[in-house]
Amino acid sequence: MKIYLDCMPCFIRQALDSAKLVTDDEMVHEQVIRYVLKLASDLDMSKTPPEIGQQIHRLIRELVCNDDPYRESKKRFNRLALDICNDLEDTIGSSEDPLETAIRLAIAGNIIDLGVKTSISESDIEKIITNCLTADFDKSAIEEFKNAVSRAERILYLTDNAGEIVFDKLLIEQLPLEKVTVAVRGKPVINDATAEDAEFAGLTELVEVIDNGSDAPGTIIDGCSKEFKRSFEQSDLIISKGQGNYETLSDKQKDIFFVLKAKCPVIARNLGCEVGEMIFKRASSTAISQKG
């Protein structure tokens, strides 16, 4: 998904929010804003939003001399998610369709996105869980997904954020674990999940976990490690979590199921849905070719 002009005000706001989150130094805030404004004024509009996010957050980390300014936030959200998810295993186990329930919860976890919103409270998360467990959503892809999972030889699950990754584990547990590889970001960017978070969530004990070698808040294949590229190519089913992965992979010719909450008007328009909707959707090009 390419950048829309409507993304511009949001880039500026996000950059300022992030700068404020990681330092109180107003000189740094101003440097960040001026850099991002300049970057945006010359922007190649064929880029995807995470390509810009990558540049912005590299600058912020450099200016605040901290290679992981969201470390504490990530730990906090991991712990919070773990507390919440302990109870949710029972919810899944006792539900009529455990896979559907796990998908709903994985989508709920996608609220923990500090790129979109600077502050998320425990009660925000609890509200979103209740909502996601009961809200109507287009479930037509679930049967297709079950078939794709049973046919697939190798499944690659692309995670999004720390905290959220604990919710992802609930969904991963519903899959044939021997087929599954989980990928996290290669380096810290915003609150995106890295190897440390996968370990905290208990994923490393469950399945193979790799990192993608990149510090983009999405999956820019060209910038990823050889190991990741190989795994991506060799997997016949990709599960892509969150907005950043959708933005960078929506045009790829691969069998991808996108799992996310549409959190901004631009994404919602691109997906043909309302802001706040739960999305569980197969990449359209693949869906068409598989149907034919």
Add this chain to the structure above:
Amino acid sequence: MKIYLDCMPCFIRQALDSAKLVTDDEMVHEQVIRYVLKLASDLDMSKTPPEIGQQIHRLIRELVCNDDPYRESKKRFNRLALDICNDLEDTIGSSEDPLETAIRLAIAGNIIDLGVKTSISESDIEKIITNCLTADFDKSAIEEFKNAVSRAERILYLTDNAGEIVFDKLLIEQLPLEKVTVAVRGKPVINDATAEDAEFAGLTELVEVIDNGSDAPGTIIDGCSKEFKRSFEQSDLIISKGQGNYETLSDKQKDIFFVLKAKCPVIARNLGCEVGEMIFKRASSTAISQKG
């Protein structure tokens, strides 16, 4: 009031909203956005927000080859406000304190600001009127205002937007008309009121109306006409309507009463109030010197 870093995302959003409102040509939208991003990246932070707004809207008018792209919106809001205000004269006449009621209604009219919000419906305006007629607000300046009005020899009333100017007339009618001069913008900018709107509102039949010679969405004294500067200097009481006038005059050493609705978090922080609050406030420096 100087620009805050938090104004930046809003400048970009406002510029894009305005460009979309005046043309469907996406090339123009992109040109506007790129220009505004560049302008903002080099910005002198000692400027006031309307100084930037002035530059942005000059560019938009030039790019769309239209010296008054908001003309139809302004006419529509004038007609709508006139319909609504016909009934409100009775509300004022039958109220316990007609001046206070007229101030409340003048503040309600400040919602008609297309710089802040791109679409305002009749029902938005009706809701805001009901709210402004009943909401608690700091009325401590009203007695001071009554004294200042009775002591003043020349009162200058600085209007803000078309449509809103019809509400301003309700307040102006409560003042000693022989003392009052009303000032409008010298040239069209956003939906700010010009001479045409003052005439439509019936103000020209009531009091002296001048224009300020400027196309800034505020009152940048240095950019105003000699006639306006003279009137500003010779007036011993200024009534300043709306955010743009507040942003450009808040630091002036003059006896000014600011009448507005705080519509953005930056203004609200500057005023020490909540977003959405009704503001009727004497310029603090003057208030202090008058008390002393």
